[in-house]
Amino acid sequence: MDTQEQHDRGLELRRKLFGREAVEMRMNACGEFGKPLQHIINAYAYGDVWQRSALPLATKSLVMVGMMAAAGHANELRVHLKGAVKNGCSMDEIQEVLLLLTLYCGIPAANEAHRIAAEVFREEKLI
């Protein structure tokens, strides 16, 4: 497949997952300098890996939440928590991921992740 096609289907999925406006904002955040990174995100992440279909999107979102919290990537965790909510994950499901995180990555990582999740839930009017 041509990488431009991959890019386009990736961008389409990305917009579906996070909303058109949020994606637009992130795509323009670094201007020209950020173009090649955005190409990688659109074509290789959302246009390739996220297109696979062994797992439902909601499960992928929960895995992403666990991975980003485990790796300590606060901003990306917030992005994928929003995605998880959009993909239909319940607060109880997300909580269960973050409680596994507590025992397996420690209390400080869990405190950060809970704080960010509570912010996202408030923004999404869930609490």
Place this chain on the structure above:
Amino acid sequence: MDTQEQHDRGLELRRKLFGREAVEMRMNACGEFGKPLQHIINAYAYGDVWQRSALPLATKSLVMVGMMAAAGHANELRVHLKGAVKNGCSMDEIQEVLLLLTLYCGIPAANEAHRIAAEVFREEKLI
């Protein structure tokens, strides 16, 4: 609930997830010195957090695989890959988690995780 009860139901679940023999081996690996850690694992991890029921065990296993691979914990990744297989996760599902890992945590983390997964699949006669 009494922590001893929590410990016992935790140990029961742990044996179900990983097999009685594997758990026995890990519980005795550090002798007396390891007792309080094993209590934490049995009573607080498997007797509390893993008892929650918002997510099916297979989904928890996939999340654990993602978190352990993201955090670079090779031995624990192997344990939870075995658990994932026991919980009915397919190789395709595990592969999808590890491909998300590739893009979001980088190629070296993915190389390690693939290597360990392939070993586990061979031990479990899946490949």
Place this chain on the structure above:
Amino acid sequence: MDTQEQHDRGLELRRKLFGREAVEMRMNACGEFGKPLQHIINAYAYGDVWQRSALPLATKSLVMVGMMAAAGHANELRVHLKGAVKNGCSMDEIQEVLLLLTLYCGIPAANEAHRIAAEVFREEKLI
């Protein structure tokens, strides 16, 4: 021991270590969503591990400062720096921990930890 008892003695110690007000604030930060995490912190961390008596509280605080700084957990580092001061650790003792950190975890980790420690010392009117 019942986990509720463990929780209560843990909460008592936690308040003694960090002050009632600070603990109240942290316990309510994530509302209902944060309850199970707070249970883990009170019952399993402060109600179990922190109850052990081989090390004086001041030594535990210094170890916590070293571990949180090494793991790059800025918020938790601040919490345990406050705890260290409350537990009677001197600025010279804390400085020695942070200088070991400098050589063994690198200058950037040390810069962050020094910045946070200086803020805590100012808040505690030590400098």
Place this chain on the structure above:
Amino acid sequence: MDTQEQHDRGLELRRKLFGREAVEMRMNACGEFGKPLQHIINAYAYGDVWQRSALPLATKSLVMVGMMAAAGHANELRVHLKGAVKNGCSMDEIQEVLLLLTLYCGIPAANEAHRIAAEVFREEKLI
């Protein structure tokens, strides 16, 4: 060599790399408490390791950018991005380092690093 000499030649190089004012600010940020750390930075980092001459300063800066981004040290990354610009590295060269980072340390690390780089380039009037 006397460590005071090492300190002085280190401070000189550090000022050349980052500007006198920026160095002054960082040296005073933690007052007395920060003195031994500043000695380590001046005498051991800039007075010893940075004095070596197998690599041109611009290459060292690019390596520092890669290392700090890989280790997730945002503040130090900013410092060495400024240093890289001062040492004559082009935006294209820095971009190439950050694209390697994308594939080898993952998209979240790359997002952070691009965001900081774009800020630095704006401050330096390059974009």
Place this chain on the structure above:
Amino acid sequence: MDTQEQHDRGLELRRKLFGREAVEMRMNACGEFGKPLQHIINAYAYGDVWQRSALPLATKSLVMVGMMAAAGHANELRVHLKGAVKNGCSMDEIQEVLLLLTLYCGIPAANEAHRIAAEVFREEKLI
């Protein structure tokens, strides 16, 4: 560009950087299960990011060595140390990267990296 083309030119560069035999071995290490990861490595890493030309290959290798050592990826560090030697980096240049690592990521990371570098230099008959 078609991703297959990208894959092919990537594989060509990868073989040039590390030798045909070493690449063959790594490409087959995980069999079918590893195919999509190998596609990412060939098409997106070596077929895209590594094709950029702002930096000479030797500089990219030094940056990779710094990033992999900073992130604690021992196996990948070994791969890129071999690549650095193949790309004409001298032991003195590599040493300078590892001494920056010592001060900025700490002595333990530096010990590991030196150990691996010394092994690679012995295998390459440089020491």
Place this chain on the structure above:
Amino acid sequence: MDTQEQHDRGLELRRKLFGREAVEMRMNACGEFGKPLQHIINAYAYGDVWQRSALPLATKSLVMVGMMAAAGHANELRVHLKGAVKNGCSMDEIQEVLLLLTLYCGIPAANEAHRIAAEVFREEKLI
């Protein structure tokens, strides 16, 4: 102070902490290539930071154990566990550090650290 003097008093302390033979082995592990790193370890770590006297050596050892376990540096953790035993730390004290680690850095880090500690205790004929 001259850095050679610093080096010499550092080497003396290092030998006292870990034994002459162990230090000799580590100093020669990387031959000529490792010389500048060994200078940093002797002169800057053991000749400067470890010479400070606000904390007893046993407390420094416990802090080092916590930091190295938190940062996931297995080899260095082993070195400082040996040092802790030599400095008179009891198994109960070390256990308490590793149980704090369990809650604050997670079960996988604790499993690794317990495994290494049990090996060290066996080598030192404590268990």
